[in-house]
Amino acid sequence: MRTIRFLLQKEFRQIFRNRAILLLIGVMPVMQLLILPLAANYEVKNINLSVVDHDHSGYAQKLVAKVTASGYFKLRGYGASFKEELKKIESDEADLILEIPEGFERNLIREDQQQLFIAVNAINGVKANLGGAYLTSIIKNFNEEIRIELLPPGRFNPGPVIEIIASNWYNPLMEYRFYMVPGILAILVTMIGGFLSALNIVKEKEFGTIEQINVTPIKKHHFILGKLIPFWVLGNIVFSLGLLVAWLIYGIIPIGSLLVLYGFLAVYLLAILGFGLLISTFCDTQQQAMFIMFFFMMVFILMGGLFTSIDSMPDWAKLVSRFNPVSYLIEVMRMVILKGSGWRDIWPQFGIITLFAVVLNAYAVINYKKTN
Amino acid sequence: MESLYAIELRKITKTYGKEKQVAVDEVSFHVNKGELFGLIGPDGAGKTSIFRILTTLLLAEQGEAWVEGFEVRHEYREIRKIAGYMPGKFSLYPDLTVAENLNFFATVFDTTVAENYELIKDIYIQIEPFKDRRAGKLSGGMKQKLALCCALIHRPRVLFLDEPTTGVDPVSRKEFWEMLKKLKMQGITIIVSTPYMDEASLCDRIALIQYGKILSVDTAENMVKNYPEQLYAVKSNQMYLLLKSLRKYPEVLDCYAFGEYAHVAFKNAFEAAPLEAYLRKEGLSEIEMKAVEASIEDCFIKLLKS
Numbered sequence: 001m002r003t004i005r006f007l008l009q010k011e012f013r014q015i016f017r018n019r020a021i022l023l024l025i026g027v028m029p030v031m032q033l034l035i036l037p038l039a040a041n042y043e044v045k046n047i048n049l050s051v052v053d054h055d056h057s058g059y060a061q062k063l064v065a066k067v068t069a070s071g072y073f074k075l076r077g078y079g080a081s082f083k084e085e086l087k088k089i090e091s092d093e094a095d096l097i098l099e100i101p102e103g104f105e106r107n108l109i110r111e112d113q114q115q116l117f118i119a120v121n122a123i124n125g126v127k128a129n130l131g132g133a134y135l136t137s138i139i140k141n142f143n144e145e146i147r148i149e150l151l152p153p154g155r156f157n158p159g160p161v162i163e164i165i166a167s168n169w170y171n172p173l174m175e176y177r178f179y180m181v182p183g184i185l186a187i188l189v190t191m192i193g194g195f196l197s198a199l200n201i202v203k204e205k206e207f208g209t210i211e212q213i214n215v216t217p218i219k220k221h222h223f224i225l226g227k228l229i230p231f232w233v234l235g236n237i238v239f240s241l242g243l244l245v246a247w248l249i250y251g252i253i254p255i256g257s258l259l260v261l262y263g264f265l266a267v268y269l270l271a272i273l274g275f276g277l278l279i280s281t282f283c284d285t286q287q288q289a290m291f292i293m294f295f296f297m298m299v300f301i302l303m304g305g306l307f308t309s310i311d312s313m314p315d316w317a318k319l320v321s322r323f324n325p326v327s328y329l330i331e332v333m334r335m336v337i338l339k340g341s342g343w344r345d346i347w348p349q350f351g352i353i354t355l356f357a358v359v360l361n362a363y364a365v366i367n368y369k370k371t372n
Numbered sequence: 373m374e375s376l377y378a379i380e381l382r383k384i385t386k387t388y389g390k391e392k393q394v395a396v397d398e399v400s401f402h403v404n405k406g407e408l409f410g411l412i413g414p415d416g417a418g419k420t421s422i423f424r425i426l427t428t429l430l431l432a433e434q435g436e437a438w439v440e441g442f443e444v445r446h447e448y449r450e451i452r453k454i455a456g457y458m459p460g461k462f463s464l465y466p467d468l469t470v471a472e473n474l475n476f477f478a479t480v481f482d483t484t485v486a487e488n489y490e491l492i493k494d495i496y497i498q499i500e501p502f503k504d505r506r507a508g509k510l511s512g513g514m515k516q517k518l519a520l521c522c523a524l525i526h527r528p529r530v531l532f533l534d535e536p537t538t539g540v541d542p543v544s545r546k547e548f549w550e551m552l553k554k555l556k557m558q559g560i561t562i563i564v565s566t567p568y569m570d571e572a573s574l575c576d577r578i579a580l581i582q583y584g585k586i587l588s589v590d591t592a593e594n595m596v597k598n599y600p601e602q603l604y605a606v607k608s609n610q611m612y613l614l615l616k617s618l619r620k621y622p623e624v625l626d627c628y629a630f631g632e633y634a635h636v637a638f639k640n641a642f643e644a645a646p647l648e649a650y651l652r653k654e655g656l657s658e659i660e661m662k663a664v665e666a667s668i669e670d671c672f673i674k675l676l677k678s
Contacts, residue, residue, distance in 0.1 A: 002479075002482075003479075003480065003482075006476065006479040006480065010465070010468065010472075010476050013468065013472065014465065014467050014468065017467050018467065207463060207465075207466065208459060208461050208462070208463030209463050209464065209465055211429060211457075211459055211463055212457070212459070212463045212464065212477075212522075213480075214428075214429055215427050215428070215429065215452055215455065215457040216452060216477070216480045216481060217449065217452045217453050217480070217481065217482070218480055
């Protein structure tokens with residue numbers, strides 16, 4: 001115990017003396033939580049639309065007015081040649097082209113049907129998808145209006161129509177922030193824990209101080225505990241700071257119990273610190289550790305269910321994300337904060353993360369050899 | 373367990389990498405208790421590997437070694453308690469102050485600075501004015517003194533110093549050896565490695581090492597005394613031509629550059645006049661010749677060639 005106390009004293013001294021780390025812990029989470037949730041917004045606005053109108057009829061104008069009035073689209077061009085407007089897509093001025101054929105109004109009234117053409121710039125997948133979908137639904141809406149207008153009352157034979165009314169549970173207004181903020185906080189805690197622990201131990205290797213430690217009677221597990229405990233504490237501090245920001249800025253108050261949240265985090269941090277430790281046992285320089293950690297962090301973040309839902313990934317990717325500790329934290333954070341889940345609801349995730357903690361740390365300890 | 377020697381190695385072999393490059397090749401020697409022992413050889417001779425094996429940082433593939441009677445492979449825990457190690461590269465915490473580093477290493481060995489202060493006093497006094505300065509900000513000589521203090525703080529029975537004087541100015545080097553002599557008087561066995569041949573005479577006994585092999589173990593005095601031939605130092609205006617000419621001279625047994633002189637050994641008795649005449653004929657001038665005593669470096673070169 002005495003040895004650990006002195007090791008901890010030394011670690012904390014070094015941490016508090018390192019201004020960069022203090023800034024990293026204090027400022028990074030706050031800044032990221034202030035900026036990222038606002039930027040990571042899935043709602044697509046400002047879609048640049050170009051209209052090719054061959055008809056110039058009243059209906060055509062009505063349609064264009066309806067589309068632009070929706071607020072999602074900005075009319076960037078209004079011309080008579082598809083070729084001309086396509087150039088705008090090529091130069092990235094327009095995302096979508098709506099082509100209204102000649103005789104749009106006439107054929108619509110006479111023959112009861114007409115076709116429109118939509119060309120989508122699919123370079124930005126999300127924008128293209130949502131833009132196309134918005135436009136389609138607006139046109140559909142326009143179509144309904146015309147039918148009512150054209151068909152005299154009484155003669156309009158209402159076909160069987162299924163109307164859908166959706167209600168969003170746990171996040172009634174579909175506020176993106178409500179599920180982005182807990183997710184981003186999960187990633188912040190992971191990054192701080194993983195990077196700091198990996199780099200710290202490799203730093204001892206790089207400076208040769210680990211040699212000096214290795215010739216002393218310090219035991220392997222004392223040294224490792226002396227490294228894990230400070231970063232475990234720091235992880236908790238960052239997390240608390242993040243919760244505070246979420247509450248003060250976004251008004252997010254966890255519905256579930258804080259005890260559950262911190263209980264899960266305690267084990268999760270052990271797992272992620274074990275991961276950092278494991279990486280450090282494979283590396284000799286901080287540069288190596290940094291790059292390896294970056295590689296895993298990218299995978300963890302992109303496959304963690306923060307930006308894209310894991311359920312919509314292909315089977316192999318789902319399998320990969322099962323080995324991604326971050327995905328469990330993001331899931332549990334959302335469950336507890338938004339839904340108010342308790343111990344019983346999160347125990348599968350808790351069990352898995354415990355397993356992660358045990359396996360990663362055990363592997364790291366075995367791999368950390370005192371003698372070569 | 374009591375043992376006869378402070379350090380004993382028996383046929384220690386260590387290879388590195390897949391190519392099995394031999395760093396230490398069946399090395400055997402022993403260090404007596406209370407001795408100041410020098411391991412002398414150029415860079416890459418295997419000195420650091422031997423130190424790392426003895427300080428339990430590295431496992432030898434073959435052979436056995438003991439430090440104060442403790443076997444390095446199995447009783448490494450005991451060795452770590454009684455050995456002090458100062459690596460060639462400065463490896464204390466640069467972001468901790470002088471006092472903090474010293475205190476930390478004292479506590480790690482379950483002791484206090486006060487308990488063994490008198491052992492390090494002479495050295496520590498010199499760095500005490502800087503005790504609140506971070507170790508990383510110290511000058512080279514100060515760093516070295518601090519490292520020595522940290523290696524001594526638990527009053528080790530054996531002190532391992534890996535190239536402590538490499539890259540240190542001549543005055544500090546001299547001071548450092550003075551310190552070692554004082555420590556030796558405290559009864560601490562000291563094994564020190566160095567690439568500087570001139571430091572050999574400061575050790576009680578030395579081992580010359582090259583390519584992982586021990587060439588010779590003896591006192592520096594004996595080594596020099598047992599040098600078989602009389603050596604002559606020859607100087608002229610052109611070193612390269614001088615060496616080339618000397619090698620062609622039938623009477624010359626061996627010759628090599630040694631500072632501004634060429635050291636020459638002869639097969640038979642040395643005759644100055646014919647040699648000088650020969651060298652003049654070869655186009656050399658300002659010729660100077662004198663008999664010299666062999667140095668450790670001469671011994672080393674001789675051993676390398678044989």
